[in-house]
Amino acid sequence: MEMKNTMNRNPQSDAPIIKPLDPEEFKRQGYMMVDFLADYIRNVSHYPVLSKVEPGYLKQRLPTSAPCGPEPIESILKDVQDHIIPGLTHWQSPNFYGYFPSSGSIAGFMGEMLSAGLNVVGFNWVSSPSATELESIVMDWLGQVLNLPKSFLFCGDHGGGVVLGTTCEAILCTLVAAREKKLSQVGKENIGKLVVYGSDQTHSALQKAAQIAGIHPANFRVIKTKRSNSFALSPDSLLSTILLDVERGLIPCFLCATVGTTAIATIDPIGPLCNVAKDYGIWVHVDAAYAGSACICPEFRHCIDGVEEVNSFSLNAHKWFLTNLTCCCLWVKDHIALTKSLTVNPQFLRNKASESKRVIDYKDWQIPLSRKFNALKLWLVLRSYGVENIRNFLRNHVQMAKTFEGLVRLDKRFEIVVPPKFSLVCFRIAPSAIIANGLSKGVEACYNGKLVNDEYMVNEVNRKLLDSVNSSGDAFMTHGEVEGAFMIRCAIGGTLTEEHHVIMAWKLVQEHANSLLGL
Numbered sequence: 001m002e003m004k005n006t007m008n009r010n011p012q013s014d015a016p017i018i019k020p021l022d023p024e025e026f027k028r029q030g031y032m033m034v035d036f037l038a039d040y041i042r043n044v045s046h047y048p049v050l051s052k053v054e055p056g057y058l059k060q061r062l063p064t065s066a067p068c069g070p071e072p073i074e075s076i077l078k079d080v081q082d083h084i085i086p087g088l089t090h091w092q093s094p095n096f097y098g099y100f101p102s103s104g105s106i107a108g109f110m111g112e113m114l115s116a117g118l119n120v121v122g123f124n125w126v127s128s129p130s131a132t133e134l135e136s137i138v139m140d141w142l143g144q145v146l147n148l149p150k151s152f153l154f155c156g157d158h159g160g161g162v163v164l165g166t167t168c169e170a171i172l173c174t175l176v177a178a179r180e181k182k183l184s185q186v187g188k189e190n191i192g193k194l195v196v197y198g199s200d201q202t203h204s205a206l207q208k209a210a211q212i213a214g215i216h217p218a219n220f221r222v223i224k225t226k227r228s229n230s231f232a233l234s235p236d237s238l239l240s241t242i243l244l245d246v247e248r249g250l251i252p253c254f255l256c257a258t259v260g261t262t263a264i265a266t267i268d269p270i271g272p273l274c275n276v277a278k279d280y281g282i283w284v285h286v287d288a289a290y291a292g293s294a295c296i297c298p299e300f301r302h303c304i305d306g307v308e309e310v311n312s313f314s315l316n317a318h319k320w321f322l323t324n325l326t327c328c329c330l331w332v333k334d335h336i337a338l339t340k341s342l343t344v345n346p347q348f349l350r351n352k353a354s355e356s357k358r359v360i361d362y363k364d365w366q367i368p369l370s371r372k373f374n375a376l377k378l379w380l381v382l383r384s385y386g387v388e389n390i391r392n393f394l395r396n397h398v399q400m401a402k403t404f405e406g407l408v409r410l411d412k413r414f415e416i417v418v419p420p421k422f423s424l425v426c427f428r429i430a431p432s433a434i435i436a437n438g439l440s441k442g443v444e445a446c447y448n449g450k451l452v453n454d455e456y457m458v459n460e461v462n463r464k465l466l467d468s469v470n471s472s473g474d475a476f477m478t479h480g481e482v483e484g485a486f487m488i489r490c491a492i493g494g495t496l497t498e499e500h501h502v503i504m505a506w507k508l509v510q511e512h513a514n515s516l517l518g519l
């Protein structure tokens with residue numbers, strides 16, 4: 001019998017030509033996918049937060065080669081449920097407190113879906129004018145919400161913002177801009193003399209950027225921070241490091257200051273650091289990947305005081321701003337410095353709009369050529385929730401962190417290692433509780449009877465506590481280290497996290513500590 005749907009046949013084989021964008025099928029599968037995700041979100045708190053699979057687990061469950069023929073979405077989704085979900089660490093779980101959060105939202109998801117569905121590749125203005133123009137508008141919006149000076153906005157002189165994938169890209173792009181600006185003054189042959197500065201709390205993204213940007217490894221400065229200064233980068237230490245470099249004939253080029261460092265959320269003093277940097281023509285970038293979001297609240301805005309002096313500023317909206325991965329917002333004061341270093345003009349991309357110089361071509365603000373329409377997500381987030389609700393969402397996390405901190409302080413076996421900032425609490429079992437308890441089985445097992453010093457023992461006990469909490473699957477936290485002390489980080493910021501989850505997480509830590517300390 002003749003098929004009703006007279007499908008074209010591929011001349012090379014018998015397989016019919018597929019219709020991968022059939023609207024009716026799109027609807028059917030789309031609704032199914034939304035149902036699947038709604039169920040996932042509904043059930044996510046029941047999964048072990050940290051995946052329990054062993055390395056290589058998936059190879060044993062999936063075929064060794066791609067299917068030749070089509071498979072129905074139903075069986076693919078079943079495999080997702082049976083094989084992929086068990087191998088997830090559930091970042092959307094309300095009991096996820098590791099690293100920094102990745103706060104997804106309906107608006108963030110809808111924006112991602114819109115962007116995926118429209119599937120435009122807005123590398124320059126003409127390739128999708130609304131993609132470029134919306135991005136500029138929404139970056140000005142968010143810049144205003146952050147109360148960034150006009151010099152960072154398109155409505156100012158040479159400033160403006162761009163949505164990149166990640167902070168690593170933001171640091172690399174600004175470092176390359178700084179490098180080219182400096183080399184244009186001192187001569188290209190001096191690339192081996194350029195020096196990059198950060199602190200021992202700066203994210204490894206800076207080191208990676210320096211490696212990629214061709215900064216000589218010997219010219220990468222990791223300035224030591226001190227507890228007495230809350231582990232912030234001290235302007236005096238910066239100055240003395242710079243002076244040594246200048247004396248040796250090196251050329252200071254780039255400083256990455258951080259607002260909300262990764263281990264402990266320390267805040268580097270932007271204004272005073274800029275005061276030092278400006279005398280040496282150093283490009284200052286502020287990495288506010290996590291804590292930048294909180295700066296939309298007036299009570300946290302002081303954390304970026306001095307930002308008017310810096311050259312560039314970035315935050316990850318995909319961390320704590322309800323915008324699904326990826327969405328790194330970068331603002332620069334002098335976008336010509338950025339585009340000078342990143343522009344290429346191949347014939348196939350030439351067009352009247354670009355030549356008129358009346359448009360932004362975002363390809364010149366980033367590493368890749370192609371780019372997703374990520375600004376849609378941010379636009380949907382800002383519109384769907386409104387700034388005041390987002391502020392309260394963040395404040396609620398900060399409040400929950402205060403609750404958690406209070407609970408830690410009530411248990412005298414524990415200590416807060418550094419004063420909590422934003423929604424991050426760093427704690428550990430105090431040395432006194434471990435050493436007083438030195439002979440419990442749990443503690444002994446941590447160092448296997450080896451002759452070890454107290455610091456090692458304290459660290460091992462805390463490491464064991466973290467492993468034990470995480471392997472329960474009931475909560476997930478990660479660790480950090482300051483001055484050789486291993487500490488557990490509880491980073492609150494999950495979209496689904498409520499106070500009762502945080503209280504439960506603390507009880508869980510206590511229970512695991514009880515058995516470790518032999519109580």
Ligand SMILES: *Cc1c(COP(=O)(O)O)cnc(C)c1O
Pocket residue numbers: 100165166167168169203205258260261262287288289290316328
């Ligand atoms: C998360 C984080 C980064 C890295 O962000 P990516 O977007 O993954 O590159 C850099 N710096 C700080 C302070 C961070 O918290």
